[in-house]
Amino acid sequence: MPPRDAAPSSDGLFNQSLAKGLQVLSAFNGAHRSLTLAEVAQRTGMSKASAQRSVHTLQTLGYIGKHPSTRRFLLLPRVVELGFNYLDAHPMISAAHTYLAQLARASGETATLTEPTDTHMVYLAQVLTTQHIPMLTPVGTQIPMYASSCGRAYLSQLPTAQARTLLEQAVRPARTRTTLTQVEPLMAQLQRCVETGYATNCEELFIGDMGIAAPVFNTRGEAVGAVHVAPPTSRWSMADAERQLAPLVIECARAISRLVPPT
Template identity: 65%
Template sequence: MASKTPARTARRPTASPSPSARSPDPLFNQSLEKGLAVLRAFDGAHRTMTLAELAERTAMSKGSAQRTVHTLQVLGYVGKHPQTRRFQLLPRTIELGYNYMAANALIQTANPYLAQLANASGETASVTEPVGTEMVYVAQLVTSKFIPVQTPVGMRIPMYCTSSGRAWLSSLPDEQVLALLQASDRTPRTPATLTDVKAIMARIVECRRVGYATNAEELFLGDMGIGAPILNRKGEALGAVHVSPPTSRWTLEEAQRKLAPMVIECARAISSAVAH
């Protein structure tokens, strides 16, 4: 998605329920949970951290964080910067995401259709999948045109204010949609962000009618989105495909008229290919 130098706020990784809040599960491994929490604690705003900072961001005691980080160091997932001595992720962590993408049939199927969509539209084309109340980028064909803000594979965006999120939500029953919207942190990202559940629901209902969802500068200023759901043979949404036309090149009306049919066609082609 394109935008004009948006302000980004640091977001703490979603905390897992505490052992006391979780139903007793004799098979649940809390040590593994802590290891994953440490790996997820690093992001663009926290590239390196001290042990105390890691403990705070993962809600662990310093002793527990130390044991967890040491284990990850031994396994090659976390290391210390040679000058600052602060902890950082190591390249081996990339294996985890790569293995998911390599084994994901949707991603492999979608790539040639995304290439066609990006070429026909002249804009960046992406596929996202749902994770909780967010969508995560799993595939992308980037336009050759200038994009001020990168939205790389692995980045997560909220469902409530994005075209891909609304497109995916449009395939769900109203009760599930409302539950997800109410569970979302509907923070205004820009002056145009819709945060009222009824107003967002109206956009989702409209998506069901026309086959695509829109986002006009609700996530980033200067950015728009046109998205459509990717369905399996049962009519269940696996994810969504969308293009990211910037306001510097498009009006919303032009994008709806020219790009929406391309996005719908791409989503249908991927859906048909996945079903077979």
Template identity: 55%
Template sequence: MLEPRSELFNQSLEKGLAVLKAFNAQRRTLNLAEVAEAAAMTKSSAQRMVVTLEALGYLRKQTRTRRYQLTPRVLELGFNYLEAHPLIEVANPFLAELTRLTGETCCLTEPVGEEMVYVARFLSAGFVPVHMPIGSRVPQYCTGSGRAYLSALPEVEAREQLERMDRRTHTPATLTAVADILKNLEQTRQQGYAVNAEELFLGDMTLAAPIIDGRGRPVAAVHVVAPTSRWNRADAERQLAPALLQCTRALSGSARVLE
């Protein structure tokens, strides 16, 4: 059940943000009617939002097609978050060192709703099967970082979150049954890290561990990419997990200090 909104809640701001979020990889350009449909508002409301956002420089109208698209100014919002986030600043040298030690790409993700969002990424020289730039989102239920995060929640809370999720099958290896995922989370708790073996993308394996704050709550996760073209699971766990756990323990200590 949604909590009642404050009388100070600004619906115009909500609508403006909905318009910006209407654009994505599948909807790179939109006309006014498509904006209204994607943002779930009337065409007149969409027009007011689009005109305002265009004047502020966040949208651009194509001269030939008269369709709208986002401008690079939208990136300011995300980069302001990245620059102001103390955990990301602290994590960067640890991620760089983890990449050096493992020889593999290492990433920091944070929970947003039922997904994990990439907020830092250090690339290795080796081939990575899936390109996941900063800002990319992945489901929690079938990824290493998501499982690491869920494993650090109280079991009842993790179960409730899983039951709310749209748990669809992405590959033949994807676990979708709540009972199976909970069993996987228990194993993750015992060993301190999660392993995702091609559950979201074929050829993609990751090892991930949570970052815990001073209240004992997970706030983020670090994962190491271990492509199946270079690693089998046993070797990846034996060679990559110790450095990963050392990294997340250090960052958990920093997270407690930053509170």
């Protein structure tokens, strides 16, 4: 697991030790909830000695612990503080809460606020429906722009060349049999969003799950994220979702956009 953005060797300010510590934290995920020291080294590409130093430091600081029975390393709750500090200070989240709740209540479906990170969208805030949902995607989840309604909504508001570059840079596997993966059809989807004000996704990420999204702007008119609802195919057809839910999503996104200050 190499660092997402490796610094050039000529960068004298780049702190390799800090980068290695962050790599270790990133090595843990839903599929790797606990790791041995050898597994940490393998997943980060470090030597065992280097991994041991990073793990020991993080363990001393309270970010990593060791299971008393298995002796495997695992993340501790203090890691949550890092993400919470970001969310707590995020102006888009404070602006969105009331309107997300209104959207969830009016639509009967889960309403989510996202923002871009590289070629993905990350979930910042969410109001869950009380009805059955086929896929749980909590705050912190990252989903690819190319296959998500929120990603397409955001991309549609970028300059065409920039949007195309992001799509071309992204790894675009077919997540389901209906996933669009070619750049030109995806660019056509972005143009459709420009014309209608909303983007869609029908079972392109998860079977049984759709998406209706609208872009969110700051008060300077810059695209900063998206709002979407995730109507399941068990309750909605795409035609009905577009007719009934798209206007609600657009209204929510516009209300949030009026309150998001430039960064």
